[in-house]
Amino acid sequence: xxxxxxxxxxxxxxxxxxxxxxxxxxAAPAISxxxxxxSEDGEGGTTGEKTEANPFGVGDKQPLEVAFFNGGFGEDxxxxxxxxxxxxxxxxxxxxxxxxxILTDYQxxxxxxxxxxxxxxxxxxxxxVGPVVQGGQLVDLTALLDAPSYDDPKVKVRDTLVAGVVEExxxxxxxxxxxxxxxxxxxxxxxxxxxxxxxxVPKTWEEFSTLAEAAKKKGIAAYTxxxxxxxxxxxxxxEWIYKVGGKEAILKIDNLEPDAWKQDAVKVAAExxxxxxxxxxxxxxxxxxxxxxxxxxxxxxxxxxIWCGSWLxxxxxxxxxxxxxxxxxxxxxxxxxxxxxYGTVHAAPGEGFIVPTKAKNPAGGQEFLRMMLGxxxxxxxxxxxxxxxxxxxxxxxxxxxxxxSSASKVAxxxxxxxxxxxxxxxxxxxxxxxxxxxxxxxxxxxxxxFQAAVQKAADEVAKDDKIVKQKAS
Amino acid sequence: xxxxxARFITGFxxxxxxxxxxxxxxxxxxxxxxxxxxxxxxxxxYAYVGFGNYVELFADDVFLRALGHNVVVLTVYPVVTILLAxxxxxxxxxxxxxxxxxxxGVRGSSVYKFIFFFPQVLSIAIVAVIWRRVFQSNDGGMINxxxxxxxxxxxxxxxxxxAESDSVFPPIHLGDFTFEAPVVLVCLILIAxxxxxxxxxxxxxxxxxxxxxxxxxxxxxxxxxxxQTFFRVTLPLLREHVSVAWVYLGIAALDFYALVVGMTxxxxxxxxxxxxxxxxxxxxxxxxxxxxxxxxxxxxxxxVSIAILTLLFAAAQMRLTRSRDKLEF
Numbered sequence: 047x048x049x050x051x052x053x054x055x056x057x058x059x060x061x062x063x064x065x066x067x068x069x070x071x072x073a074a075p076a077i078s079x080x081x082x083x084x085s086e087d088g089e090g091g092t093t094g095e096k097t098e099a100n101p102f103g104v105g106d107k108q109p110l111e112v113a114f115f116n117g118g119f120g121e122d123x124x125x126x127x128x129x130x131x132x133x134x135x136x137x138x139x140x141x142x143x144x145x146x147x148i149l150t151d152y153q154x155x156x157x158x159x160x161x162x163x164x165x166x167x168x169x170x171x172x173x174x175v176g177p178v179v180q181g182g183q184l185v186d187l188t189a190l191l192d193a194p195s196y197d198d199p200k201v202k203v204r205d206t207l208v209a210g211v212v213e214e215x216x217x218x219x220x221x222x223x224x225x226x227x228x229x230x231x232x233x234x235x236x237x238x239x240x241x242x243x244x245x246x247v248p249k250t251w252e253e254f255s256t257l258a259e260a261a262k263k264k265g266i267a268a269y270t271x272x273x274x275x276x277x278x279x280x281x282x283x284x285e286w287i288y289k290v291g292g293k294e295a296i297l298k299i300d301n302l303e304p305d306a307w308k309q310d311a312v313k314v315a316a317e318x319x320x321x322x323x324x325x326x327x328x329x330x331x332x333x334x335x336x337x338x339x340x341x342x343x344x345x346x347x348x349x350x351x352i353w354c355g356s357w358l359x360x361x362x363x364x365x366x367x368x369x370x371x372x373x374x375x376x377x378x379x380x381x382x383x384x385x386x387x388y389g390t391v392h393a394a395p396g397e398g399f400i401v402p403t404k405a406k407n408p409a410g411g412q413e414f415l416r417m418m419l420g421x422x423x424x425x426x427x428x429x430x431x432x433x434x435x436x437x438x439x440x441x442x443x444x445x446x447x448x449x450x451s452s453a454s455k456v457a458x459x460x461x462x463x464x465x466x467x468x469x470x471x472x473x474x475x476x477x478x479x480x481x482x483x484x485x486x487x488x489x490x491x492x493x494x495x496f497q498a499a500v501q502k503a504a505d506e507v508a509k510d511d512k513i514v515k516q517k518a519s
Numbered sequence: 520x521x522x523x524x525a526r527f528i529t530g531f532x533x534x535x536x537x538x539x540x541x542x543x544x545x546x547x548x549x550x551x552x553x554x555x556x557x558x559x560x561x562x563x564x565y566a567y568v569g570f571g572n573y574v575e576l577f578a579d580d581v582f583l584r585a586l587g588h589n590v591v592v593l594t595v596y597p598v599v600t601i602l603l604a605x606x607x608x609x610x611x612x613x614x615x616x617x618x619x620x621x622x623x624g625v626r627g628s629s630v631y632k633f634i635f636f637f638p639q640v641l642s643i644a645i646v647a648v649i650w651r652r653v654f655q656s657n658d659g660g661m662i663n664x665x666x667x668x669x670x671x672x673x674x675x676x677x678x679x680x681x682a683e684s685d686s687v688f689p690p691i692h693l694g695d696f697t698f699e700a701p702v703v704l705v706c707l708i709l710i711a712x713x714x715x716x717x718x719x720x721x722x723x724x725x726x727x728x729x730x731x732x733x734x735x736x737x738x739x740x741x742x743x744x745x746x747q748t749f750f751r752v753t754l755p756l757l758r759e760h761v762s763v764a765w766v767y768l769g770i771a772a773l774d775f776y777a778l779v780v781g782m783t784x785x786x787x788x789x790x791x792x793x794x795x796x797x798x799x800x801x802x803x804x805x806x807x808x809x810x811x812x813x814x815x816x817x818x819x820x821x822x823v824s825i826a827i828l829t830l831l832f833a834a835a836q837m838r839l840t841r842s843r844d845k846l847e848f
Contacts, residue, residue, distance in 0.1 A: 149807055156561045170786070173561070177812040181562025273656075273682060274784035330675040331663070333791065334656025334682030334784070480785065481792040488682065488791070512811035 094409070101193035101416070102409035107137035110410040111162040113152065115169045116144040118357055119227070119397065119431040124166075126426050127418050134417065138410065149173055156183055161402035163411035167223065168397045175217050175400075176514055184222040185401040190412050191221060196420030203419055210465060211436045214395045217516065224415055225395030226427070228434040229355040230453040231281065232374040232391060239347050239370075249388055250379045251318065258327040261350055269322055270329035270349035271487055272337035276480035280469065282353045283483045285392050286315035288464050289377050292385025300467045300518035302475075302508040307501040311385075316486060316493035318380050323489035333488035338362070345370050359449035360432050373452040376460065391460035395436045467518045474513075478503030547826070553819040560806065560815030568813075572820035582821065583696055585789075585796040591700050592708055592775055592797070593832075597768035600712050601761060604719035607635060609749050611720070612727045613735050632724070636717035647781035650710050654680035680706050682784055684794035701794035707778045715771070719764050726760040727753065762840035766833050773829045774799055798825050 096103040110131065114124040121144060128140045143162070145151040149171040155161045156178060167173050178184055191204040191212065204212070208228060215223035240247065243264075248254035258268035272278040288296045291311025298306040306312075322328050329349045332340055341362055343349040359372050366372070376391050399418075401411035417423060424440035427433070432446050434454070445451070457463065469476040482499040485491035507513055554572055558565040576582055611628040625631075638646065653661045656679045666672040683702035690699035730753070738748045754761075776799035784790035787804040789797075798821060806818035 153560060157563060159563065171807055177559035177815075178561050180812045181559060181564060183562060274790070276785060276790070326675060329657075331656035331660075331677040331679060331682075334654075334679045339655075339657075339659070477786075481790065484784070484790070485684070485792055488679070490684070510811065512813055514812065 098194055098199050100413070102189070102412045104135060104138075104409050104413045105407075106135075107139075108135075108407050108410055109139045109141065110164070110407050110414065111141045111143070111405075112164040112166075112411075112414060113143045113145060113148070113162045114166040115148055115397075116146050117169060118361060119427075119433065123427045123430045126430070127414070127423055130417055130423055131414055135410070135413075145169070147171060156402065156404075159404050161405050163401065163405040163407045164414050165400050165402065166397070167400050172398070173400070175222055178400075178402075179217050179222055180514070183403055185403050185408050185412065186220045186222060187215070187224055187401065187412070187415075188221060190224070190415055193412075193416055196417055203416060206419060206437055208395070208436050208438055209463070210393075211395045213467075214465070215398065218514070223398040223400055224419075225398050226418065226436055227395065227397035227431070228393065228436045229357065229396050230374070230391060230393045230434075230457045231285070231353065231355050232376055232453070232456060233351040234344060234354050234358050234372055234374050234449075235351050236344060236347060237371040237373040239350075247375045248378045251381065254378050257350070258322070258325070262326065266347065267329040267332075267343075267349040268327040268351065270332045270340045270343050270352050272340050272352070272354075273331075273333045273335040273484070275337050276484045278337070278353055279483045279487050280476065280479040281392070283315050283319060283479065283486075284466055284469070285353075285377055285464070286318060286380055287311050288392075288466065289386045289390060290314045290380050290384050293464070294385070296464075296466045297518055299504075300471075300516075302468075302472070302504055302515070304505075304508075305501065307497050307504055312497055312500075313493055314381050316496045319483070319486050320489075320491075320493050320496075323487055328487060328489075333484055338365075345372075351375070356450055356453040357433060359447055372449040374449070374456055376456055386464065387461045389456075389460050390462045390464055391457050392465065393457055393460075393463050394465045467516065471516045472504075472507045472513060475500070475503050475507050550819045550822050553816050554823045555820075556816050557813035558816040558819070559812050565813075565816070568816075572813075572817050573824070575817070576820050576824060578695075580695070581793050581796060582798070582801055584699075584793055585798045585801045587696060587698050588701075588704055588795065588797050589773055589775065590698070591704060592711075593769060593772040596708050596711055596715075596772045597765055599708075600715045600719060600768055601764055603712065603716045604723055604764070605754070605757070605761070607631070607716065607720045608723035608727055609745075609753055612724055613745075613748065613753065632720070635720050638714040639717045641714075643777045643781060646710065646714060647778070650706075651681070651782060654706055656680060656682055681782055681795075682791050684791045703783055703791070703795040707775070707782065707795060710782070711771070711775070711778060715768065719768075722764060723757060723760060726757050730756050758840070762836070765840065766836050769832050769836060770829055773825065773832065776800055776803070798828075 094100055094103040094105040094108075112124075112128065114121070124142060124144070128142045132138060132140050146169065148165070148167055148169045152161065152165060152173060156173065161183075165173070167175075175184070191202065191207075193203050195201045195203045195206045197206075211225060212221050214225050215221040217223070235247065239245075245257060245260070246253075248257050254268070261268045271282065284296075284299075287299070287309075288311075291309060295306075295309055295311040298309065299312075329335075329340065329343055338361075340349070341352055341354065341358065342365055344352045345362060345366055356374070359366065376389050379388050399415055401408050401415070405411055418427075419437055421437065421440060424435040424437035425444070427435045428441035428444055428446060432450060434441055434450070441454075469479075478500050482491065482496045486493070486496050508515075553565075555567060555569060556565045557568050611624040611631055613624065641649075652659075655661070655663065657677050658664050658667055658674060660677070660680075662680070663672060663677045666678070667674055672678060679702070681703050686699035686701050687705055688700060690697050692698075734752060734756075735748060738752050743751065775797045779795050779797055779800040780788040780803070782788070783795040787800065787807070789795055789800045789804065802818050802821040802825065805814045805821065811817065
């Protein structure tokens with residue numbers, strides 16, 4: 047392993063500053079003298095004095111470079127954030143860049159040692175956090191969490207965030223990624239169709255079975271999934287495993303415990319998917335279709351349920367007629383002895399932001415993120431993107447869309463909000479679930495084969511000492 | 520005089536050689552170097568690890584499967600493409616009825632040439648979009664809807680095509696090595712043939728046109744049939760062109776990256792369940808969807824292996840088909 051910090055002195059200086067910030071000695075003269083010293087060694091230096099209003103010591107007229115992902119959330123909120131930063135730090139020129147392929151565009155800049163100050167690490171291909179943290183190339187954002195929040199200096203940033211943000215961004219025990227958008231996942235359906243047919247949303251497997259047979263008689267598939275993008279079906283099965291086996295079952299999986307995928311919860315979840323496939327409840331040919339085709343099948347009334355995130359309505363806006371009313375339902379009970387109660391919802395922060403250590407202005411980078419977490423900017427994000435930010439109460443009182451209100455309502459009523467970690471930590475394991483779950487839903491495999499294939503991948507990951515292991519709790 | 524000429528030539532060659540060195544040779548050398556390190560692709564700090572990456576590579580299930588898929592492509596794609604291209608080229612140039620006008624192609628041959636060459640001008644992205652529609656796995660797919668109308672396929676059991684991982688023949692196991700031809704791979708080969716025939720048709724046409732007509736006329740006068748003319752006259756005279764085509768197609772078969780990534784399921788293509796994974800697509804998914812901190816170096820080892828296999832193939836091919844006696848006409 048080559049875990050080499052940039053240079054010993056560099057590390058010490060940072061550690062000192064970070065600890066100082068953490069203990070709240072921000073305004074102490076000694077520290078500001080230190081911060082002032084720091085400005086002299088160009089790389090990664092800060093030039094301003096650290097105060098309560100300027101917790102990272104952003105220097106006057108320091109240029110800032112921010113790179114955003116140009117995807118489903120669009121460009122507008124980024125432009126708003128940049129304008130806000132430039133207004134607050136007068137004279138600081140912000141260079142705003144957009145990319146559709148973050149990894150391709152920014153990998154060379156990490157390697158070359160001149161990364162941007164803030165990077166929106168999102169897209170189909172992201173910079174993998176593991177190798178970059180190994181090389182000491184990301185700023186530990188603990189200082190940001192402990193800094194005073196933008197709106198109220200008495201409240202720390204940490205306390206303005208919804209639950210799960212710190213955990214989701216943590217690697218090797220420290221938070222390196224700030225996930226900004228909060229997505230709620232579940233089974234989406236067309237409420238209008240259900241009303242017309244007099245159907246109700248199932249709460250148990252029996253109710254679902256009855257509904258599925260009724261729908262089949264009308265030529266409607268009860269279920270569909272985004273076939274060629276296996277990320278979706280891997281979420282369905284993991285969510286169902288959690289539903290049946292509770293947090294305990296998921297922790298075994300996250301922590302790569304021996305035979306974690308041989309648990310009964312995994313067996314039940316896999317059997318349910320196999321049952322749907324064998325009884326013809328899944329849209330025919332779904333495993334070869336893409337996400338828009340299958341999502342459109344639900345909108346067109348050809349399928350009843352599809353698992354997706356709260357971005358679904360925005361994604362399908364162009365082909366969504368006004369007569370269709372998308373709503374979300376939590377997973378129904380899969381057995382009579384599910385450990386997680388009915389109503390349990392899967393929700394997780396996403397859309398990561400990172401600050402590279404070798405950036406020219408990491409202090410400005412962290413300040414930029416602190417401002418994004420302010421009330422006004424978070425609210426604007428909700429308005430512009432029709433998605434929830436991770437800031438508590440940011441979208442309160444906003445009527446954004448019926449689908450998002452439905453998602454928020456389900457999340458608010460949830461007895462438990464769930465998430466898991468293995469997928470982000472261990473790519474080969476996630477890939478194995480991708481392949482095996484798709485085969486299962488396509489009716490080409492059996493629950494036992496699913497369990498065996500995934501367990502094999504989990505064992506290989508567990509014994510591969512080149513994959514850095516994480517601990518979930 | 521000769522000194523001036525050398526300077527003149529050097530002057531012209533300097534820029535291309537410099538570009539070649541910077542953008543081709545240097546990256547090759549770099550890749551080879553990284554393949555014996557634990558380079559992550561992100562940090563400039565890395566260590567030499569010897570040939571460990573190569574040892575792991577040839578014990579990697581998916582890589583061996585991908586290699587097997589490349590072998591399938593390599594055996595089918597060049598042969599079928601060359602045979603079709605030769606046949607069409609022959610028909611278009613000398614396959615027409617022999618009459619007073621002498622040797623000529625079938626009627627409407629220029630139209631056919633245009634049609635056959637057309638796929639060549641489409642970018643691979645467009646080819647992928649078109650063929651995804653053709654192979655779509657529900658009643659919206661061209662082939663499926665046709666078969667459903669004919670009553671050959673049930674509406675709730677469409678053919679999966681690109682999402683079908685079953686092999687068209689029972690998989691053959693040779694130790695760790697599995698030899699199989701999943702349906703998805705066969706679909707990709709069909710698309711590649713569709714796209715490739717036009718180019719080689721033009722190549723062979725040009726070669727045939729450079730053969731003096733009197734040779735064909737002499738063959739006709741001696742009473743040779745079209746089949747005889749093809750095998751006794753045309754093919755031997757095209758030997759070198761066929762050999763070149765074989766090398767090109769072989770290299771394309773060992774690559775096959777764009778079709779796999781553009782058309783098959785899964786992140787970065789290669790699905791379902793690695794049924795269409797080829798060496799190059801697996802290399803890319805290792806380089807850019809890493810889990811181990813050194814997977815970039817691992818991917819470099821794959822790149823070097825692919826390059827060596829390709830060079831060996833080309834060398835063997837050249838040796839096998841080297842023309843013994845060159846014909847002048």
